[in-house]
Amino acid sequence: MSRFLTWQVGDVRITRVQEFEAPGIGFLLPDATRENLAEIDWIVPFVNEQGDAVGSVHSLIVEVAERRIVVDTCIGNGKDRLPFKLWHQRQGPFLDDLAEAGFPVESIDTVACTHLHTDHVGWNTRLVGGKWVPTFANARTIVTRAEWEHWSASDVGAMKTVIEDSVRPLFDAGRVDLVEPTHQLADGVVFEPTPGHSPGHVAVRIESRGERAVITGDLVHHPAQLARPGWRNHADHDAARADRTRREFMARYADTPTLIIGTHFSGPTAGHVVKDRDAYRLRV
Numbered sequence: 001m002s003r004f005l006t007w008q009v010g011d012v013r014i015t016r017v018q019e020f021e022a023p024g025i026g027f028l029l030p031d032a033t034r035e036n037l038a039e040i041d042w043i044v045p046f047v048n049e050q051g052d053a054v055g056s057v058h059s060l061i062v063e064v065a066e067r068r069i070v071v072d073t074c075i076g077n078g079k080d081r082l083p084f085k086l087w088h089q090r091q092g093p094f095l096d097d098l099a100e101a102g103f104p105v106e107s108i109d110t111v112a113c114t115h116l117h118t119d120h121v122g123w124n125t126r127l128v129g130g131k132w133v134p135t136f137a138n139a140r141t142i143v144t145r146a147e148w149e150h151w152s153a154s155d156v157g158a159m160k161t162v163i164e165d166s167v168r169p170l171f172d173a174g175r176v177d178l179v180e181p182t183h184q185l186a187d188g189v190v191f192e193p194t195p196g197h198s199p200g201h202v203a204v205r206i207e208s209r210g211e212r213a214v215i216t217g218d219l220v221h222h223p224a225q226l227a228r229p230g231w232r233n234h235a236d237h238d239a240a241r242a243d244r245t246r247r248e249f250m251a252r253y254a255d256t257p258t259l260i261i262g263t264h265f266s267g268p269t270a271g272h273v274v275k276d277r278d279a280y281r282l283r284v
């Protein structure tokens with residue numbers, strides 16, 4: 001069996017290429033303790049043997065007709081990302097894996113960023129001759145205008161670094177399109193505004209032949225948040241807005257045939273949102 005997960009949505013194919021997965025998301029979701037997770041009876045595919053929540057960092061490649069769209073580009077190699085040791089100065093085989101999955105970098109025509117946080121834009125660039133240059137040399141990079149305007153003016157040190165090594169080089173190369181949060185990426189593939197985690201955050205909705213999938217971005221980090229919508233995420237820019245966005249999103253797609261593909265969901269990564277008492281579960 002291929003180590004790359006794939007899903008078919010009508011005529012559209014979606015492939016997961018993982019950079020890595022690891023336990024330890026407590027810095028994002030402090031309520032996601034072993035004890036609290038153990039109370040969620042369906043959570044097993046998304047925790048490790050010790051019962052700790054596992055998070056995945058992966059790209060999702062959307063193939064629609066001749067188009068090849070990468071949704072989010074993980075953490076990247078060689079980037080200064082302390083204090084996050086797993087993210088700092090990585091030297092992983094992600095681009096080899098991408099090629100093995102059938103997507104050499106030159107075959108990608110579009111890079112879509114759900115938002116501009118460090119674990120979503122890393123492979124936008126790679127280091128060549130001491131300079132950060134676009135990894136996907138034939139691609140346009142699609143970013144919402146609200147997202148760029150917010151983070152490019154931010155004085156948060158860690159975000160300044162990310163913007164300088166992973167986003168600004170694309171502007172310098174003339175490769176960015178700033179768009180509205182309802183932008184259409186391709187036939188049947190559109191951004192869905194889901195602000196809160198970051199100001200211009202978007203999900204990506206895919207519709208083909210009556211079937212539908214949604215890539216979450218970081219509107220939700222772990223499936224446990226379906227059972228516990230009130231769990232706050234430390235990385236949410238506007239916690240109240242993020243909370244509302246999560247609840248609206250779940251209400252919108254619960255008990256529908258929509259496949260929900262989690263940008264940080266480990267294990268099976270995708271499933272259907274089902275109403276479960278006063279909250280939800282992910283049925284895989």
Ligand SMILES: [Zn+2]
Nearest residue numbers: 117119120218
């Ligand atoms: Zn993230």
